[in-house]
Amino acid sequence: MREYNFDGLVGPTHNYGGLSPGNLASQSHGGEPSHPREAALQGLEKMRFVSGLGVGQAVLPPQPRPSLRALRALGFTGTDEEIITRAAREAEHLLRLTSSASAMWTANAATVAPSSDTADGRVHLTPANLSQMYHRAIEAETTYAVLRAIFADTRHFTVHAPLPGSSHFADEGAANHTRLATPGHAGVHLLAWGRSAWQDVPGPKRFPARQTLEASQSLARLHQLDAKQVLFPQQHPEGIDAGAFHTDVMAVGNERFLMLHELAFVDHAGLLQMLREKLGPEFRAVVATSAELPPKDAVKSYPFNSQVLTLPDGTMAIVAPIEAQETPAARQFLERVVAEDTPVKAVHYLDVRQSMNNGGGPACLRQRVWLTDAERKAITADVFYTPALHDSLAAWVRRHYREVLRPKDLQDPQLVRETMTALDELTRILKLGNVYDFQH
């Protein structure tokens, strides 16, 4: 079984809409000009780097934005151009919400269980309904279509429908999911959550908790996971109030290694004890206290929103955002992780600032999918990273993406046309078939 990182290709409307309360970067950069071309190229460079480490790499496509489907559903009628013009005039906020390129953060696209851990021996994928935030909830339908196109072979893959879209089952995907495993022990799944729909659990006071316990429990059932191998830790309410809207802002794990902030989960000590019991003595965890790494620094510089990657030689490397290098407490923490008795032997810092300014680090930009050789071969879409695919995607970005987008540019009816032209071409590059509604 090999891990493939499916990175989200940043979409042509990448912009700073200030859309996510509780996501401090989104709030503080709202209204600034964005650089879609640079953002997409930064993402491609990260794919090149991870692939160069010898790790499996693939790509997921952006979504059509502004979403005409969403605007039509909200009562805007007429030609495509008329819809944009009218939304710009009457409901600028709705235009902003339906223009977000947020599908780039593919950690939120779905939750995935590898075939080694599921009762029927298939890979299970559930697109996240993202129902907590409207600009993200509109991703689910297209994500579902894209995943069905890529993971089409039903002998190997089951793509479930997104969980029912009421706030009771609010699901944010793999950003709240961690799979851990040690040799000789079955994989353990952490399915975290921030609030309960029906139980009375103390939650955050300042910022919204997104995922529900009931959503996480449903994912464990749908994916046919062994109940003994699943834990449902609660995101620490103080962590959420400090800006950790998803688990992956304060914790990241890979195989026998987990690093976390003490405000990632309620009772992290009890959680680590259970993990040691399930995973045995090879399991390693490194905890940052608030004294060592103030929550403010963790949220600003995202050391936990790193990719922890197993390299071909069996050691692990961390791919962290450059902001973590620039923040002394975060850098020192990551250096401690390498210095201690852990599988991690190197830290690499990458520039994904365009994404970071909306609260998405290296880990947010990728969905992890574990595939056997047979499963890998069953995928016929051209989504696996190669230098040739890189060149054609980079050329495609340079052909179609604007250099700068200012908030008022979202009101330009031309933008929707440009995006559709670009995405239509992309589905041919990736051999995806017609996955977008404007193609039907």
Ligand SMILES: NCCC[C@H](NC(=O)CCC(=O)O)C(=O)O
């Ligand atoms: N995993 C990282 C997700 C970041 C994402 N940001 C946003 O949607 C910000 C969009 C904006 O404000 O333009 C979110 O909060 O869900």
